[in-house]
Amino acid sequence: MFEPVLTRGIDRDLTRIENYVAQGGFTALTKAVRELTPQQVVEEVTRSNLRGRGGAGFPAGRKWGFLPQDGRPRYLACNADEGEPGTFKDHLLIDRNPFLLLEGIAIACYAIGAHHAFIYIRGEFLTGARILEASIAAARSRGYLGERILGGDFSLEVTVHRGAGSYECGEETALLESLEGKRGNPRLKPPFPAVAGAYGMPTVINNVETLCCVPSIVERGAAWFAGIGPAGSPGPKLFAVSGLVRRPGNYELPMGTTLRELIFQHAGGLREGRRFKAVLPGGSSSPALVEEHLDTPLDFDSVARAGSMFGSGAVMVLDDSVCMVRAAWRLAEFYRDESCGKCTPCREGTYWITAVLERLEAGGGREEDPALLEHLAGQIGTRTFCPLGDAAIGFLLSSLKYFPEEYAAHLRGETCRREVAS
Amino acid sequence: MREALMAHARDVLTRYPDPNSAMLPLLYLVQEADGWVSPAGLEEVASFLGVAPAVAESVASFYTLLQKRPVGRYVLQVCTNLSCSLLGAEHLLDHLGRKLGIGPGETTPDGLFTLQSVECLAECGQAPVLQVNLDFHSGLTPEKVDALLNALRKEAEQDV
Amino acid sequence: MINLTIDGRQTSVPEGTLVLHAARELGIDIPTFCHHARLLPFGACRMCLVEIEKAPKLQTACTTVVSEGMVVRTDTEQVRLTRQSVLEFLLANHPLDCPVCDKGGECELQDLTHRWGAPASQFREAKNRKGKALPFGPFIVMDEERCILCQRCVRFDQEVLGEGGIGLMGRGFRTRVGTFQGRPYDTPFSGNVVDLCPVGALTSRPYRFRARPWDLTSVASTCLHCSVGCAARLDARENHWVRLRGADDPAVNQGWLCDRGRYGFGFAASPERLTAPQLRRGGKLAATSWEEALDRVVQALREAGPDRVGIIGGGRLTDQEAALLHHLGRQVLGTAHLDRRAGRQLTATPHLAGGTLEDLDRAAHIVLIGCDPEETAPVLALRVRQALRRGTPVTELGPWQTYGPGHAWIPPSRWLPAVGSTATALAGLREELAGQDQPVVLVWSGEDAAVHDELARWRQAMPGARLLIVGDQPNARGAEAAGLLPGSGGRSTPELLAAAAAGDLQVLYLVGVNPALSFPDGALVREALEKVPFLVVQDLFATESARSAHALLPVAAWSEKTGSWSNLEGRHRPLAALTPAPENLPDDGGIFRELIRRLGGEVSAPLPAPAPPAAAAAYPLSTPPAAEGLRVATVELTYSGGGTVLHAPALSPVLPEAWVTLHPEEAARRDLAPGQVVELSCGDSRLTLSVRTSAQVAPGLALVPRRLPHSPDNLLTEGAAVALTPVPRKEVLP
Numbered sequence A: 001m002f003e004p005v006l007t008r009g010i011d012r013d014l015t016r017i018e019n020y021v022a023q024g025g026f027t028a029l030t031k032a033v034r035e036l037t038p039q040q041v042v043e044e045v046t047r048s049n050l051r052g053r054g055g056a057g058f059p060a061g062r063k064w065g066f067l068p069q070d071g072r073p074r075y076l077a078c079n080a081d082e083g084e085p086g087t088f089k090d091h092l093l094i095d096r097n098p099f100l101l102l103e104g105i106a107i108a109c110y111a112i113g114a115h116h117a118f119i120y121i122r123g124e125f126l127t128g129a130r131i132l133e134a135s136i137a138a139a140r141s142r143g144y145l146g147e148r149i150l151g152g153d154f155s156l157e158v159t160v161h162r163g164a165g166s167y168e169c170g171e172e173t174a175l176l177e178s179l180e181g182k183r184g185n186p187r188l189k190p191p192f193p194a195v196a197g198a199y200g201m202p203t204v205i206n207n208v209e210t211l212c213c214v215p216s217i218v219e220r221g222a223a224w225f226a227g228i229g230p231a232g233s234p235g236p237k238l239f240a241v242s243g244l245v246r247r248p249g250n251y252e253l254p255m256g257t258t259l260r261e262l263i264f265q266h267a268g269g270l271r272e273g274r275r276f277k278a279v280l281p282g283g284s285s286s287p288a289l290v291e292e293h294l295d296t297p298l299d300f301d302s303v304a305r306a307g308s309m310f311g312s313g314a315v316m317v318l319d320d321s322v323c324m325v326r327a328a329w330r331l332a333e334f335y336r337d338e339s340c341g342k343c344t345p346c347r348e349g350t351y352w353i354t355a356v357l358e359r360l361e362a363g364g365g366r367e368e369d370p371a372l373l374e375h376l377a378g379q380i381g382t383r384t385f386c387p388l389g390d391a392a393i394g395f396l397l398s399s400l401k402y403f404p405e406e407y408a409a410h411l412r413g414e415t416c417r418r419e420v421a422s
Numbered sequence B: 001m002r003e004a005l006m007a008h009a010r011d012v013l014t015r016y017p018d019p020n021s022a023m024l025p026l027l028y029l030v031q032e033a034d035g036w037v038s039p040a041g042l043e044e045v046a047s048f049l050g051v052a053p054a055v056a057e058s059v060a061s062f063y064t065l066l067q068k069r070p071v072g073r074y075v076l077q078v079c080t081n082l083s084c085s086l087l088g089a090e091h092l093l094d095h096l097g098r099k100l101g102i103g104p105g106e107t108t109p110d111g112l113f114t115l116q117s118v119e120c121l122a123e124c125g126q127a128p129v130l131q132v133n134l135d136f137h138s139g140l141t142p143e144k145v146d147a148l149l150n151a152l153r154k155e156a157e158q159d160v
Numbered sequence C: 001m002i003n004l005t006i007d008g009r010q011t012s013v014p015e016g017t018l019v020l021h022a023a024r025e026l027g028i029d030i031p032t033f034c035h036h037a038r039l040l041p042f043g044a045c046r047m048c049l050v051e052i053e054k055a056p057k058l059q060t061a062c063t064t065v066v067s068e069g070m071v072v073r074t075d076t077e078q079v080r081l082t083r084q085s086v087l088e089f090l091l092a093n094h095p096l097d098c099p100v101c102d103k104g105g106e107c108e109l110q111d112l113t114h115r116w117g118a119p120a121s122q123f124r125e126a127k128n129r130k131g132k133a134l135p136f137g138p139f140i141v142m143d144e145e146r147c148i149l150c151q152r153c154v155r156f157d158q159e160v161l162g163e164g165g166i167g168l169m170g171r172g173f174r175t176r177v178g179t180f181q182g183r184p185y186d187t188p189f190s191g192n193v194v195d196l197c198p199v200g201a202l203t204s205r206p207y208r209f210r211a212r213p214w215d216l217t218s219v220a221s222t223c224l225h226c227s228v229g230c231a232a233r234l235d236a237r238e239n240h241w242v243r244l245r246g247a248d249d250p251a252v253n254q255g256w257l258c259d260r261g262r263y264g265f266g267f268a269a270s271p272e273r274l275t276a277p278q279l280r281r282g283g284k285l286a287a288t289s290w291e292e293a294l295d296r297v298v299q300a301l302r303e304a305g306p307d308r309v310g311i312i313g314g315g316r317l318t319d320q321e322a323a324l325l326h327h328l329g330r331q332v333l334g335t336a337h338l339d340r341r342a343g344r345q346l347t348a349t350p351h352l353a354g355g356t357l358e359d360l361d362r363a364a365h366i367v368l369i370g371c372d373p374e375e376t377a378p379v380l381a382l383r384v385r386q387a388l389r390r391g392t393p394v395t396e397l398g399p400w401q402t403y404g405p406g407h408a409w410i411p412p413s414r415w416l417p418a419v420g421s422t423a424t425a426l427a428g429l430r431e432e433l434a435g436q437d438q439p440v441v442l443v444w445s446g447e448d449a450a451v452h453d454e455l456a457r458w459r460q461a462m463p464g465a466r467l468l469i470v471g472d473q474p475n476a477r478g479a480e481a482a483g484l485l486p487g488s489g490g491r492s493t494p495e496l497l498a499a500a501a502a503g504d505l506q507v508l509y510l511v512g513v514n515p516a517l518s519f520p521d522g523a524l525v526r527e528a529l530e531k532v533p534f535l536v537v538q539d540l541f542a543t544e545s546a547r548s549a550h551a552l553l554p555v556a557a558w559s560e561k562t563g564s565w566s567n568l569e570g571r572h573r574p575l576a577a578l579t580p581a582p583e584n585l586p587d588d589g590g591i592f593r594e595l596i597r598r599l600g601g602e603v604s605a606p607l608p609a610p611a612p613p614a615a616a617a618a619y620p621l622s623t624p625p626a627a628e629g630l631r632v633a634t635v636e637l638t639y640s641g642g643g644t645v646l647h648a649p650a651l652s653p654v655l656p657e658a659w660v661t662l663h664p665e666e667a668a669r670r671d672l673a674p675g676q677v678v679e680l681s682c683g684d685s686r687l688t689l690s691v692r693t694s695a696q697v698a699p700g701l702a703l704v705p706r707r708l709p710h711s712p713d714n715l716l717t718e719g720a721a722v723a724l725t726p727v728p729r730k731e732v733l734p
């Protein structure tokens, strides 16, 4: 039977440090700094096969192992930007389990030898930022952060840095630029952040949920963690389910839970009288999957095999009331507005795609539009400076592939409903 | 920079290895004080950090939460991204517009409300949602929105 | 060396080479937009995407470094389609107004579209509208709709200038390049962004709508506005000079120019230019024939005899002309009274190891002595800025500080005896740095005899030290090499002026100099020019010094003649004629030849080599008595000097007003606010100036710009005490 790890005790007001400590909080940190060497922590996390929960799924332990040992200061940047539409899991962890995150940050910093961590939190999470500030103060007063943590040699400062409204700042190098007080344009790689990241120093960037997995790995061991869910991408996962289900919300389940189980069991299935149409299994950047994919296990490899991407594990459910063209337009507009504007295909391509979809929506479709959209998407995908370009075309291409008749209907002038869903 | 902001600004600098990192926090400070980031505010921040004012403007212009024009006392930011739209966010935005007599991006003549349509606020589990000066209000219906507007109006009256 | 294959051809290139350059070496052209040889790799436009075996996606050739065994393909269908699509994206929102665009015909977007673009556009949507023809400061116009956001301009501003005057504004498809609140782009290097812009987004006001590129004839030449000698390309349309652009000489200017050089060319077509020789008759100058004018000059020179003739000038001539002038003076006239100097600069030739501009890139320490290269040698200053950014310590010795707080500044000047002289400070620095074997580069104005002597001591103390002398005359160094300095027994400029004032000189011949404005002792020079019985002035314009001339000889401009000159490094700089001189105008060399011929000399034979330049004798400039209170110090500005700068219409918006800068405490003590108008008086002389304040001026000094025609600083004695009196504002009648 799966026991929640990330949301354990979350109804007991874990923003109070005494409640967090009472349920065993900070034992992992204590164990790490008192009993383990940094190298041992890195090895444990590597063996656990914890893969990044921010979207790309890169193994966290390996990322930590990349930092050059050259005596320069190094930093940890916690990615709390949570900008991916449909994703709201980090929000929950920040607001309701902040000490778990701080404990994860402290252990990660101990492991990589960082003495300053930054939590880059999206600007809209003003409440979350305040909760984190208060939690940092509380943890510091109890010796879990600050100078000589738990009486040992390890010291750590944590700075909460608020973004100011930009999806692109979730991309790791854009995040670093923004942290350094610049525009959120991505940086050229190489050099990779592990070599020259924040302030030119070696830097690890990890998602909130990734870091929240770390304490339990240290406490209960890599083998325990690796035993949850599929071997290739194990562990507990917060699935953020939104859209047209009866019980949208966050569900903590093992990796590898199937779409069907998540949607129809946990999230209560569809609303009265509605039929399943499609699902975005990994946030708005992931291509939609359809009925035939419902038995796909939700883990990095299985979802990729099904032709989509696991991403941040945000599941957006669409029923038969949804107009796919309008949904594609809505998302296209998002990517157009959030494109940082640095590279040509993303800046111009998202403008163009949005204009075509808007015209289609308004009844001005042309015969060649579906082919044109496919061509444009093909010339954006993999050609942009950062992965935002790929994100912008995923849903569009899948809607063209699975629902060509809806585009055809628009071309026949059957203009669609005023809203995305009726 | 204004004396009142100076102490704050100096404190912000201590949190970073490089003073330029204080750019966004300082722009927020100016916005808190003035309600928006005015050209004068940009110049203030730039001179505090020792950069050209165009640098501050370039940075500020990238971020949507930094207001480039004066806004109302209450900034209503309605999420209209997919998850919220699926549950009627566009309808909600129209409803608010009608109630306030303004379109997205506009401010009511009494300076009380600014209406903005924004992207996913990461609260999709309780869609549709909006923020009032970055405070979340979720699971909205037209009735709940009306009640919210009334409460805000009342709050504003009491403050006068 | 790294071995790799590009399009099936094997090559090997040094480690660190970009795929783009490896391909270009094989003659395989990969198209680019954002890439620029003088800027850091960027990778944003995506035009250069190529296939690299084993890489899952296309890679940008402009940022990818070669690796052993790499296999690159630039000739595949996928690459071709990608280029076509990048162009399609760039053109989607482009206004396609090529017929009325200055860049048409030399536009990289046009050229690459022609080569790689699709036959037709599939874009049928409403275009993304942006601003048109927005002013970007005095020289530049911005058409935002044409901008392809390659960011070359912004990157230049960040990476080379380090100023931040322009930046990206907004984001996504609304991104544009802008200045703060649309205010003027305020940098003396603004024009470089026009050279850098691959499209017609940034254009030059003086060139707008003046020509089509295919109508232009151009020459590779050098900018002759200062002693740096930046490589330049000059363009003319129907014999009208319409444009000057930077050319990339890696050792000198790396493609950059300052705005004075770039936009200062209009003087050649100025209606004020002298067109015919003039002779004074009955107290008035009147046009005459060359025949008569030269006869009269020859007659005057003959009558005077070698000892009562003096020649001042030469720093604006080509090396060849300077040699002719030397020949005319020393051999034909037999006089030793030759001096190229007309102002404060004592020498242009280093008397310790001479440096190169590239030495600034390697310097372990840079010392600026009494000069502000930002004003007098702007493109040299770009290397100083780079050095500062690398963390190279820069020490400034002088009355004001250029590089702002945080850098070493030794404010004492020779006018603040309480703190000691510049030479004393320099000696202190010498002792501090002695023993360091890393290269120290000294950049000096060439003024101040005490500094001259102190520098001689650096030669022994620090053989590695290198000296660069920046001065106001572009070819001062070439003129000195040609021997245009007083020979033994010869009189220097101040001595010649004193002799003239004392009635001890018969003919004074000024060649391309305007001592009335540039010579520090204004009273002496005015008296000398008044009193000398025969004053010959050879110049482009009727300068302040020409007012009392007896013979006025107009000449060709530097864009109208061919030859070479020597920059401050002593480096040979080519000069090529772009347009013919106006009818009836010889060049300086032509006049010298004719005078030599008429005086019975020979010019066909090779001219005898001049003696190697002597370490210029220190100028006996008058030193004012020690005094209390505020003292005058003067500063050379980019746009001061009158002459060609004054007569270039494009420069009129940036010509300096007359100001006096005080330390804020000095201003406060006198209850003066910036912008207030004051009268500055010194002895009998007065200037009316507006007050500025700056903490970067040493307290105790009243800093005044030099060589302003409307406010000549040389009416004041440098170092002398001055009084400031506020001028009451004119009452505005209701």
Ligand SMILES: Cc1cc2nc3c(=O)[nH]c(=O)nc-3n(C[C@H](O)[C@H](O)[C@H](O)COP(=O)(O)O)c2cc1C
Pocket: A051, A052, A053, A054, A055, A056, A057, A058, A060, A079, A080, A081, A082, A083, A084, A167, A168, A169, A170, A171, A172, A173, A205, A206, A207, A208, A210, A211, A386, A387, A388, A391
């Ligand atoms: C456009 C874009 C937006 C992103 N937004 C986020 C985000 O909001 N939060 C996040 O954790 N990762 C985001 N990522 C992924 C990060 O770049 C990075 O992979 C992640 O923070 C690494 O952490 P992890 O290894 O712990 O997952 C984004 C990536 C892209 C390309």
Ligand code: SF4
Pocket: C146, C147, C148, C149, C150, C151, C152, C153, C154, C177, C196, C197, C198, C199, C201, C202
């Ligand atoms: S103005 Fe020209 S140089 Fe600057 S970004 Fe635009 S296209 Fe590039």
Ligand code: FES
Pocket: A085, A086, A087, B079, B080, B081, B082, B083, B084, B085, B119, B120, B121, B122, B123, B124, B125, B127, B129
């Ligand atoms: S789509 Fe509205 S909060 Fe996510």
